[in-house]
Amino acid sequence: MDEGIPRALSILLRAFGPDARSRLLGAFPPDLRESTLVCLDADPLPPRDQSIVEQILSQDLERIVGDEPDQPDSLVEARPLQVADLMAIVFLHGSPQAAAEMIPHLPESLQTEAIRTLCTQSWDAFERHVGHDEAAFVAEFDRAQGKEVRRTDPDFACAVLSSVVMVPNLRRILTALYRLDPGAANQQRSKLFTVLDLDRLSDGELQIVLVGIDDWDLAMAMNGFPRRLFGRVLVNVSERRAKLLEDDVAYLSETEVEKIDSVHRLILERARGLYESGRITTYLGSIAAADDPVEESTEVSPQGGKRTRKAPVEEEERSHIPLFAAGVGLVLLSVAWLNWFGTSPHERRGAGTGGGVSVEDYVRKQGAGAGASGGGGTGALAGRTTQGQVRATKGSVLVYTESDTLPLGEQPILPGQEIVTGKDGEAVFSVRDEARAHLGNESAVRVGEGKVHDPRLRVRLGRVWIRVNDPRIVVASPVASIVGSEGAVYELRVVLSSATTVRVKDGTAWVTARLGEDEEQLVVASGRYVLVDPRHGIDTGPLTEGSEPTWLGLF
CATH class of the missing domain: 1.10.220.30 (Flagellar motor switch protein FliG, alpha-alpha superhelical domain)
Known part of the structure; x- marks a missing residue:
């Protein structure tokens, strides 16, 4: 050489x-x-x-x-x-x-x-x-x-x-x-993106997109929609509009493909504009405005990746008297709060501060919060069974609750919460006694009740390694669900297009792939992988070198 x-x-x-x-x-x-x-x-x-x-x-x-x-x-x-x-x-x-x-x-x-x-x-x-x-x-x-x-x-x-x-x-x-x-x-x-990606929108987002589209154009576009997206459009408009759309779709059934494609592009561009304006949070390939610097320091929201920006704050000289008065007011409010609830500063250590909060104290405190606020916010989680416990974290790791975003510490993990890691973030947590999970960087996973329509873990984006203790645990992605044999170790990786890769290191995994209206059952043995891609179908083969779940054996 x-x-x-x-x-x-x-x-x-x-x-x-x-x-x-x-x-x-x-x-x-x-x-x-x-x-x-x-x-x-x-x-x-x-x-x-x-x-x-x-x-x-x-x-x-x-x-x-x-x-x-x-x-x-x-x-x-x-x-x-x-x-x-x-x-x-x-x-x-x-x-x-x-x-x-x-x-x-x-x-x-x-x-x-x-x-x-x-x-x-x-x-x-x-x-x-x-x-x-x-x-x-x-x-x-x-x-x-x-x-x-x-x-x-x-x-x-x-x-x-x-x-x-x-x-x-x-x-x-x-x-x-x-x-x-x-x-x-x-x-x-x-x-990367077509009008068929509208099916990735939540019902609320789809309704926002549909509101501004002319019925005639929408009916023309629906002639090119798959059955699932067609049905979702009809259930997300009023009954009267749905009836009119069905009639128009039948009338326009012979529309040329070029005209349908043109309307598809217009609808997709409308959805992209709504993303850039902040009205929807599902990314469909929009381009930032010329005056948008597209900062690198961005975070992903639990709804699907909307960027959050902070406007620059101009500094100006201010009197310190209002600040001093505000500080005194905060102190008085804090004293009143402590007297009202009868708790000590140690007891009030927040759930996301990493202070070693026990399950019992955490649930008790959340319940107290619910009673004080009339049953809203995070306190509503108090009656739920905890689904896991954090074992170790590294870098930026956040937990999204129904009403707040907290740094992930040693608090118990409750159903409905979503754990999101940043560029330097990783987390290892137990999922009851059913499994242990190692969440990689730039990943997001939602914790569920473990029921048919609410799997124990739903990986929205990124990479997670699973070590199975109970073969009944179900881990899901947008296009697949996985169960593993007892002792199995596998990696689940989900990318932006929802394409899901399952790499089995030890044991066996049973993968149910969902592509459109079809389902396919796959058995993935140790040393093999399966890729479920909503655009290109299913691919399987032997493993090559890849990342290793080095933390699973340590915690």
């Missing part, structure tokens, strides 16, 4: 953060990985000793991560090799899921450029326009990876984007791609 390949790759790795570095190294074959690590440990060469390819990549990295994004000087007259070209080749050598896990850890501009390269790059034209040294480098890089996979592949880019877990990440990438290349962005949006 040409030693220039690992030297050039080490230049990229030095510019990336530790998460991107580890994922990129994991995408290389073992020989290339070891030689790149050797170069990474060595002192970097000064520019005068670098090859032309290394100098060009260094220059492009300065453009990507430096303070000045545009570098007018060019070392060669031909089209220079770019870091995005190499990243696209690395992605094509791996799986879309691996690329989706790597992308959020790259510099933001590089994320967009790499996706654009996957969508639009003509590699034949690339070879004709790059310099001789760069073309030779790319050919050698292909050989080091095992084979040449360079191709223009919008479908691969779509598979990468559909595997991006967090809504804010996908919205930011699509927005940046739209500002860079509107044609490529619209192509990906049309592949």
Whole structure:
């Protein structure tokens, strides 16, 4: 292998953060990985000793991560090799899921450029326009990876984007791609989202979308709806409007497909606009406004990923007297509160502070809150049976109740609550005596009663590992439900499109896949996986290397 390949790759790795570095190294074959690590440990060469390819990549990295994004000087007259070209080749050598896990850890501009390269790059034209040294480098890089996979592949880019877990990440990438290349962005949006995704809306959201649509247009669009979405539209409008729509649908049954598709696009754009205005919370591929910076520091709401922003606050000089008076008032209110309920500060330690609250104290306190407030808010949970207990947390982990959002500490987990982890968050919790769960980062899971229509755990997004103690426990995603044998360990991963992957490490899992009106029963043995994708069907196969539930055996 040409030693220039690992030297050039080490230049990229030095510019990336530790998460991107580890994922990129994991995408290389073992020989290339070891030689790149050797170069990474060595002192970097000064520019005068670098090859032309290394100098060009260094220059492009300065453009990507430096303070000045545009570098007018060019070392060669031909089209220079770019870091995005190499990243696209690395992605094509791996799986879309691996690329989706790597992308959020790259510099933001590089994320967009790499996706654009996957969508639009003509590699034949690339070879004709790059310099001789760069073309030779790319050919050698292909050989080091095992084979040449360079191709223009919008479908691969779509598979990468559909595997991006967090809504804010996908919205930011699509927005940046739209500002860079509107044609490529619209192509990906049309592949990722269609009018059929309206079925992902809650009933309340669907009603908001339907209110502003003309009956004639809606009836025309319904001629292209599947049976389930067709029925949901009829039950979410008034009886009178439903009757008129049924008559109009029958009258318009011979409408041309092109006209139906046109109305579908208009309805989808309306739903996207409602998301951007904050009236619905299900993301359908909308693009942020030009004056929206699409901040990276976003959180996912339990309703489905709506971003929350804080408006900037202008500082102004104020008198401290009102603040002092407000402080005195708060102290007096606190004293009155303590006298009224007869509780000590120790007893009032909040359920989400991580203070080691027992199940009995927590339920008693929630019950007291319900009695004081007339039965509303969080106190309404007091009469419910606890479903689990937190064992360990790391980073940002929140629990959403019916009326509040709290940091997850050592409080018991009650039915109806949803646990959401941030970028650095993880949590291990017991699910009664039925199972133990390890929730990965950027994930959301709802805890239920364990009944037919309310499974014990419902994974909305992200990754969770399950160790089964009681084979009766049901874990569900939007398109599948899973039960496992006693002692089974499996991973459940749900992406934005609702595609669900079940990877069985030990034991056996029985998966019920629900695609439209059809159900299919699957048996997944140890060392195998099943993928249930609402767009592409069901796929099964042997496991490859993947993440491990390292915490399950510790707590």
